[in-house]
Amino acid sequence: MTSAPIEKQNIGNGKSNKRKYMLESLSSKLFLFCALLSVLSLLLIVGFVFYRGSHPFIAGGYSFFDFIFGVDWVPSEDKFGIFPMIVASIYATIGALIIGVPIGLFTAIFLSEIAPKRVRKIISPAVQLLAGIPSVLYGVFGLAIIVPFLQNYLGLVKGQSLLAVILVLAIMMLPTIVTVAETAIRAVPKTYREGSLALGASEIGTIFKVVVPAAKSGIMAAIVLGLGRAIGETMAVILVAGNSLITPTSLTDSVRPLTTNIALEMGYAAGVHQEMLFATGIVLFSFILILNFVLAKISARGAN
Amino acid sequence: MKFIKNATKALLVISLAVVLTACGNDAEGDTKSSKENLATIAISGSTSVGPLAEKLAFKYEENNDVKIEINQIGSSAGITNAINGVSEIGMSSRDLKQEEIDSGLNETVIAYDGIVVVTHPTNKVKDLTLEQVKKIFTGEVTNWNELGGEDLEIVVVSREDGSGSRDAFQEIVDFSSGELVRSAIIASGNGNIKTTVATNKHAVGFISFEYIDDSISTIDINGVEATAENVLQQKYKLSRPFLFVNNEENLTDAGQQFIDFILSPDGQAVVSETGAIPVQ
Numbered sequence: 035m036t037s038a039p040i041e042k043q044n045i046g047n048g049k050s051n052k053r054k055y056m057l058e059s060l061s062s063k064l065f066l067f068c069a070l071l072s073v074l075s076l077l078l079i080v081g082f083v084f085y086r087g088s089h090p091f092i093a094g095g096y097s098f099f100d101f102i103f104g105v106d107w108v109p110s111e112d113k114f115g116i117f118p119m120i121v122a123s124i125y126a127t128i129g130a131l132i133i134g135v136p137i138g139l140f141t142a143i144f145l146s147e148i149a150p151k152r153v154r155k156i157i158s159p160a161v162q163l164l165a166g167i168p169s170v171l172y173g174v175f176g177l178a179i180i181v182p183f184l185q186n187y188l189g190l191v192k193g194q195s196l197l198a199v200i201l202v203l204a205i206m207m208l209p210t211i212v213t214v215a216e217t218a219i220r221a222v223p224k225t226y227r228e229g230s231l232a233l234g235a236s237e238i239g240t241i242f243k244v245v246v247p248a249a250k251s252g253i254m255a256a257i258v259l260g261l262g263r264a265i266g267e268t269m270a271v272i273l274v275a276g277n278s279l280i281t282p283t284s285l286t287d288s289v290r291p292l293t294t295n296i297a298l299e300m301g302y303a304a305g306v307h308q309e310m311l312f313a314t315g316i317v318l319f320s321f322i323l324i325l326n327f328v329l330a331k332i333s334a335r336g337a338n
Numbered sequence: 339m340k341f342i343k344n345a346t347k348a349l350l351v352i353s354l355a356v357v358l359t360a361c362g363n364d365a366e367g368d369t370k371s372s373k374e375n376l377a378t379i380a381i382s383g384s385t386s387v388g389p390l391a392e393k394l395a396f397k398y399e400e401n402n403d404v405k406i407e408i409n410q411i412g413s414s415a416g417i418t419n420a421i422n423g424v425s426e427i428g429m430s431s432r433d434l435k436q437e438e439i440d441s442g443l444n445e446t447v448i449a450y451d452g453i454v455v456v457t458h459p460t461n462k463v464k465d466l467t468l469e470q471v472k473k474i475f476t477g478e479v480t481n482w483n484e485l486g487g488e489d490l491e492i493v494v495v496s497r498e499d500g501s502g503s504r505d506a507f508q509e510i511v512d513f514s515s516g517e518l519v520r521s522a523i524i525a526s527g528n529g530n531i532k533t534t535v536a537t538n539k540h541a542v543g544f545i546s547f548e549y550i551d552d553s554i555s556t557i558d559i560n561g562v563e564a565t566a567e568n569v570l571q572q573k574y575k576l577s578r579p580f581l582f583v584n585n586e587e588n589l590t591d592a593g594q595q596f597i598d599f600i601l602s603p604d605g606q607a608v609v610s611e612t613g614a615i616p617v618q
Binding site for chain 1: 524
């Protein structure tokens with residue numbers, strides 16, 4: 035008689051355990067599904083872009099070499115060469131780095147090492163807010179302020195130029211560089227600074243000889259991330275670049291980077307023209323892939 | 339647990355729906371029209387005529403039991419579809435070629451489109467010949483003083499390759515995309531060209547009539563001002579017809595009625611609303 039309720043209880047326990055395990059396995063499956071979803075999207079996007087983009091070279095008899103090194107892009111006459119755009123993309127990115135990295139790095143150092151708390155409380159959110167501005171607004175700003183400024187005060191014939199692109203991109207990459215570099219610098223152990231100061235080094239000397247070298251891999255990561263942002267930016271660039279099809283030889287030339295070529299022409303493109311725009315996407319994607327590879331190397335070295 | 343089960347179900351349903359809609363856009367349209375048992379007019383062709391045709395179709399469908407399907411696939415493809423009978427009506431933003439006329443196509447001019455060459459308001463050049471326009475856009479003339487203006491370098495602004503307006507402009511002025519001066523600024527859209535020209539005293543570009551305003555100065559072609567009247571009298575050269583073309587055998591009553599509606603005062607009112615030039 036007494037065993038019956040115990041049995042019942044046992045059964046009840048078993049049931050709830052079963053329930054628990056099922057819940058566990060179900061939720062872990064749900065999470066796996068979510069995780070797979072992003073991998074799936076990546077595969078779909080990459081697969082689709084490569085499938086469409088490689089088609090003219092595999093089936094259409096176009097030469098990939100001519101595509102990369104050709105200087106003529108006249109889709110209506112069946113000429114597809116993106117060399118000027120590759121050069122434009124690289125120049126614009128390097129130029130933005132030259133301006134953006136020092137400013138970003140000094141801002142990060144100031145925020146993490148020098149700035150009093152009250153100042154930091156104003157500047158830090160401001161920098162983060164800069165990251166949240168939609169890129170098309172950077173473009174509008176560039177078109178309304180930077181382009182006329184270049185025209186009126188530097189006497190350029192047209193303000194839409196490599197220089198305008200570089201200036202806009204430099205501003206856009208700032209938040210990325212500042213936030214990542216600041217975190218890296220903050221992560222340097224306090225003992226390094228104390229040791230250096232105790233040996234009689236000045237504060238600035240400590241920062242540049244001890245703290246920055248210690249945070250080197252983090253700072254490099256910041257720069258690579260900023261670079262990725264710059265090379266992939268489209269909307270802001272399309273408005274200030276001028277989109278001319280020339281290989282830039284000076285800062286005042288209008289340029290067409292890879293991204294704007296795709297965005298500009300996709301709306302009207304059909305057939306081979308469209309596939310060539312996907313092929314442009316492959317080249318762009320390769321750049322991003324290389325950057326990610328470099329980034330992975332850097333962080334691996336940092337971990338060691 | 340119930341929640342999670344439901345959530346999984348919901349996710350499945352959503353992903354299924356996404357897949358289905360992605361695959362079946364056309365199928366959906368078909369079933370809809372057959373369900374409601376409406377007469378369907380299939381129209382395809384020019385991306386320049388397309389927006390106007392959409393507006394006309396919208397207006398027409400309000401009062402008539404028809405379904406009008408419009409595909410914007412470019413003038414040439416639309417004309418081919420009309421010849422083959424794939425579409426009942428083709429849209430074209432260029433005149434028909436001789437072989438296209440020979441294959442038994444009827445054409446109806448539903449509107450005209452005018453293109454105007456524009457410069458910065460301070461530019462003193464007000465009149466050009468088509469030949470001069472060509473020289474500007476192909477880079478043969480590079481300074482405004484060669485055209486009677488100030489000593490300023492010319493900055494050419496054009497549309498992207500594949501744009502209907504650019505095609506029409508190049509066809510009328512008679513140069514190819516490859517001949518366009520390489521340093522030309524490429525702007526995406528009429529509005530963008532206008533802004534670029536309005537803020538640069540070196541610049542010259544081309545836009546549709548509907549975008550003309552005080553921020554830019556318009557150029558007369560061969561001494562003829564860019565007005566709707568001059569287009570209708572075929573004096574102004576930089577213009578093109580918007581055509582509906584159809585194979586005689588394929589035109590249904592519904593199609594004929596739609597064309598009649600477009601040519602009626604109501605239809606032509608829609609034409610002028612969208613900025614194109616009415617036929618009457």
